[in-house]
């Protein structure tokens with residue numbers, strides 16, 4: 001097409017559009033009603049981009065009690081201080097069917113956190129972002145960790161606490177991802193907790209004397225195994241606070 005004619009055509013079309021718009025506005029005015037502004041066209045939504053960090057509140061609700069686990073329920077029932085990490089898949093601090101590290105053994109047998117803390121700190125900054133700490137509590141009861149912050153490179157949480165008194169029993173999560181399959185941060189996640197045996201002490205009851213397991217056995221579930229019933233021990237709820 002002739003370029004000059006093309007520009008002329010575009011200019012005329014532009015004027016024509018403007019003229020039609022003015023006529024429409026004038027028509028509205030004539031009818032005695034206020035002209036209605038046409039809404040701007042919807043802007044294209046930007047492609048979704050997951051935030052690079054996310055902060056969560058963690059609530060540990062302990063339901064381990066004489067009513068949920070009646071067999072030989074001990075006096076002074078409590079949970080040791082929560083201990084864990086924000087980390088990536090490059091490290092696992094404990095796993096079902098795995099052998100307990102000295103830090104997990106100490107946590108599960110005594111509630112002590114110093115050895116496991118050192119194991120976590122040894123993974124910072126390469127595989128872990130931070131140590132997570134929380135209070136111990138009587139059971140039943142609840143405690144809250146006000147804020148843990150994850151990064152997209154460190155989207156996993158490991159968190160444990162000793163069932164006390166007990167030989168080597170604990171509850172917790174290992175390498176729990178707070179991102180969904182599409183890489184978005186999960187708004188809220190409740191994890192139902194069942195008891196584990198760390199495989200490091202062979203005592204059969206809550207208040208059994210120390211009986212070191214040699215060699216260590218794999219970490220295994222005690223759900224439904226005496227003295228536990230089939231009921232949960234409690235829940236962890238991770239709720240995003242900056243979403």
Ligand SMILES: [Ca+2]
Pocket residue numbers: 167168197198199200201202203
């Ligand atoms: Ca054991």
